[in-house]
Amino acid sequence: MRHSKRNMPTIIDVARRSGVSKSTVGRALSGGKNINPETKEKILKAAQELGYERNHLAQSLRSGRTGMLGLVIPDIANPFWAEVARGAQDKAAETGASLLVFSSDWNSEREASHLRALRQARVDGAIVNPVENRIEDLNHFGMPVVLIGSSAERYPELPSVGSDIIQGIGLGLDHLNSLGHHRPAFLLGPFGRLARVKFQRAVHDYFVVRGMDPTDLLIEQGDYTVKSGKAAMERILATRPERPLCLFAANDLMALGALLAVREAGLTCPDDVSILGFDGIPAGVFSDPGLSTIAKPARGIGGQSMTVLLDQLSGQTVESRLVLPCKLVPRGTLRDLSNTEPTKLKATG
Amino acid sequence: MRHSKRNMPTIIDVARRSGVSKSTVGRALSGGKNINPETKEKILKAAQELGYERNHLAQSLRSGRTGMLGLVIPDIANPFWAEVARGAQDKAAETGASLLVFSSDWNSEREASHLRALRQARVDGAIVNPVENRIEDLNHFGMPVVLIGSSAERYPELPSVGSDIIQGIGLGLDHLNSLGHHRPAFLLGPFGRLARVKFQRAVHDYFVVRGMDPTDLLIEQGDYTVKSGKAAMERILATRPERPLCLFAANDLMALGALLAVREAGLTCPDDVSILGFDGIPAGVFSDPGLSTIAKPARGIGGQSMTVLLDQLSGQTVESRLVLPCKLVPRGTLRDLSNTEPTKLKATG
DNA sequence: ATGAAAGCGCTAACAC
DNA sequence: GTGTTAGCGCTTTCAT
Numbered sequence: 001m002r003h004s005k006r007n008m009p010t011i012i013d014v015a016r017r018s019g020v021s022k023s024t025v026g027r028a029l030s031g032g033k034n035i036n037p038e039t040k041e042k043i044l045k046a047a048q049e050l051g052y053e054r055n056h057l058a059q060s061l062r063s064g065r066t067g068m069l070g071l072v073i074p075d076i077a078n079p080f081w082a083e084v085a086r087g088a089q090d091k092a093a094e095t096g097a098s099l100l101v102f103s104s105d106w107n108s109e110r111e112a113s114h115l116r117a118l119r120q121a122r123v124d125g126a127i128v129n130p131v132e133n134r135i136e137d138l139n140h141f142g143m144p145v146v147l148i149g150s151s152a153e154r155y156p157e158l159p160s161v162g163s164d165i166i167q168g169i170g171l172g173l174d175h176l177n178s179l180g181h182h183r184p185a186f187l188l189g190p191f192g193r194l195a196r197v198k199f200q201r202a203v204h205d206y207f208v209v210r211g212m213d214p215t216d217l218l219i220e221q222g223d224y225t226v227k228s229g230k231a232a233m234e235r236i237l238a239t240r241p242e243r244p245l246c247l248f249a250a251n252d253l254m255a256l257g258a259l260l261a262v263r264e265a266g267l268t269c270p271d272d273v274s275i276l277g278f279d280g281i282p283a284g285v286f287s288d289p290g291l292s293t294i295a296k297p298a299r300g301i302g303g304q305s306m307t308v309l310l311d312q313l314s315g316q317t318v319e320s321r322l323v324l325p326c327k328l329v330p331r332g333t334l335r336d337l338s339n340t341e342p343t344k345l346k347a348t349g
Numbered sequence: 350m351r352h353s354k355r356n357m358p359t360i361i362d363v364a365r366r367s368g369v370s371k372s373t374v375g376r377a378l379s380g381g382k383n384i385n386p387e388t389k390e391k392i393l394k395a396a397q398e399l400g401y402e403r404n405h406l407a408q409s410l411r412s413g414r415t416g417m418l419g420l421v422i423p424d425i426a427n428p429f430w431a432e433v434a435r436g437a438q439d440k441a442a443e444t445g446a447s448l449l450v451f452s453s454d455w456n457s458e459r460e461a462s463h464l465r466a467l468r469q470a471r472v473d474g475a476i477v478n479p480v481e482n483r484i485e486d487l488n489h490f491g492m493p494v495v496l497i498g499s500s501a502e503r504y505p506e507l508p509s510v511g512s513d514i515i516q517g518i519g520l521g522l523d524h525l526n527s528l529g530h531h532r533p534a535f536l537l538g539p540f541g542r543l544a545r546v547k548f549q550r551a552v553h554d555y556f557v558v559r560g561m562d563p564t565d566l567l568i569e570q571g572d573y574t575v576k577s578g579k580a581a582m583e584r585i586l587a588t589r590p591e592r593p594l595c596l597f598a599a600n601d602l603m604a605l606g607a608l609l610a611v612r613e614a615g616l617t618c619p620d621d622v623s624i625l626g627f628d629g630i631p632a633g634v635f636s637d638p639g640l641s642t643i644a645k646p647a648r649g650i651g652g653q654s655m656t657v658l659l660d661q662l663s664g665q666t667v668e669s670r671l672v673l674p675c676k677l678v679p680r681g682t683l684r685d686l687s688n689t690e691p692t693k694l695k696a697t698g
Numbered sequence: 699a700t701g702a703a704a705g706c707g708c709t710a711a712c713a714c
Numbered sequence: 715g716t717g718t719t720a721g722c723g724c725t726t727t728c729a730t
Contacts, residue, residue: 090452412709
């Protein structure tokens with residue numbers, strides 16, 4: 001039975017075919033009570049035969065809930081965000097909800113336009129990673145919302161889910177210390193961005209708390225791309241003659257870029273320079289050596305934020321901020337200096 | 350002005366505030382003709398002040414078009430498919446349409462459930478990469494659809510967009526030949542899958558057309574994962590003593606896995622074994638050496654399929670099948686044997 | 699247990 | 715140019 005989309009059967013057709021009224025069909029289809037099992041079966045059969053498919057629009061218009069949720073992230077083609085999206089999507093699917101995904105490209109205009117689209121679609125709620133450098137105050141998104149990512153701090157009254165980058169940085173620094181890298185160089189994101197400020201402050205605090213000198217650390221800047229990471233490492237290599245060297249990058253893409261630069265300079269990782277990344281993207285396995293990194297729980301962030309959103313929608317009071325722990329993923333880019341004289345190279349890896 | 354989602358202003362509110370009727374407001378908002386510029390401005394102002402936001406549900410219910418489109422792909426967290434999604438999303442955004450993205454995980458039940466959701470949401474159309482091993486005949490999706498990927502062949506009457514893998518394979522084989530790799534080993538996907546059959550046939554035809562012997566080629570099998578690629582290479586290494594060796598993998602993930610195996614076996618790529626991938630995923634840059642591969646136009650597939658879908662929706666007759674060319678991306682995993690004695694190793698890379 | 703009627707917010711005819 | 719009148723397909727009272 002082929003029907004053009006414009007003439008899909010409605011409950012009225014089902015009602016006619018099963019000889020009952022509209023409302024009875026409605027009852028049968030919503031699986032409610034107050035219905036004779038026989039009538040119900042008859043109706044279901046008729047619906048089946050007609051190829052009836054519930055019109056979600058009408059249902060939503062009447063009931064006020066669409067069963068649609070929104071997700072606004074910077075870039076769906078970015079492996080980290082793709083994982084987040086997947087986590088959110090899976091959780092949404094569990095409850096039968098559909099997810100509208102938008103990429104903002106870190107652009108506040110695009111973000112605003114996507115939020116408007118979500119509002120017009122009357123989604124029940126949304127998860128958004130807010131663009132950092134926006135002008136207007138978007139404290140009211142016009143719908144229930146859960147924030148993800150570091151800029152969630154800007155909206156303290158809204159529920160949010162993120163990774164514990166302070167803990168992650170601690171994990172990284174502890175690990176580096178244990179391997180004998182006490183004063184790594186840092187490769188951070190663009191100046192002024194909240195994520196960078198947080199990273200830098202966490203490092204500073206780590207040093208202070210441990211009675212180490214937090215000043216004069218080597219800090220380079222990138223923009224989270226492979227290219228910028230490579231460029232930064234080239235700069236470091238050109239100005240810092242001491243070997244071995246160690247770099248702690250604020251994301252994996254830059255770390256991988258740095259690794260590329262090391263290779264091109266004719267040096268070896270981890271013998272000459274050690275590199276630690278941050279994110280845990282899958283591509284970290286493929287480099288040679290594999291990238292040691294601090295992994296953020298990407299899929300977990302997506303899943304948990306969806307859980308929080310759904311809880312919020314079902315009227316539960318939700319914890320305002322959820323912070324998920326990062327995990328150390330040691331692979332091959334870190335050299336162990338701990339039982340080696342500074343001047344000698346270790347014999348074995 | 351904060352309003353709970355349930356009490357958002359409607360055109361009636363706007364009408365009241367601007368002292369006109371419902372329909373006039375409708376006209377003003379739809380930017381149509383037949384409206385006094387002054388009235389229009391007055392209405393727009395009122396809408397603005399009220400924080401009015403058009404209810405897409407009602408609009409869609411009435412007009413029969415939702416402005417929503419669907420995309421069903423195997424896995425949004427897979428870099429290749431994420432690129433496809435991005436391409437489709439960008440193109441959709443250009444026309445103001447929203448995209449519902451679903452991951453089927455190559456599972457026909459999940460696919461069916463997603464298609465049902467799309468039908469119920471009354472999306473105007475969908476782009477789908479159909480799961481291969483399904484039982485039922487889904488020749489009618491219940492909505493305008495554009496197919497992507499190799500299994501599109503099963504539905505010859507439906508429009509489709511894909512990459513020209515035959516041309517891509519030719520590109521790869523030409524390149525390998527030019528480098529002196531005349532009989533590479535092949536690492537293909539699971540037996541029985543259409544993609545594999547096509548690949549194998551393309552290779553066979555390539556050999557036959559050039560008067561080369563297409564029989565007794567070494568063919569290994571994987572399931573498109575890194576792990577399976579690694580295992581396959583381990584098998585090859587264990588059974589085939591001759592070096593140098595060359596492998597042409599049906600996707601990049603398996604190629605990268607094979608590279609891992611080569612490294613673990615204490616061999617060197619490309620000196621001992623050459624590897625050519627297929628897909629063009631970003632992670633190919635990070636391996637050492639960088640993965641030489643045949644790149645599929647992922648984003649282009651997404652964008653073009655969306656274009657075809659939109660054309661179809663606007664009533665244009667569309668070309669039934671669009672095949673986009675692949676591109677050779679030479680990086681470092683292929684050794685040049687062309688001017689080298691088979692028994693000697695080249696001195697320089 | 700079932701039916702009738704009244705909308706949800708909008709657009710599309712048709713009047714004026 | 716503007717207002718009136720019907721619905722789109724469903725859920726929700728409220729009767730019966």
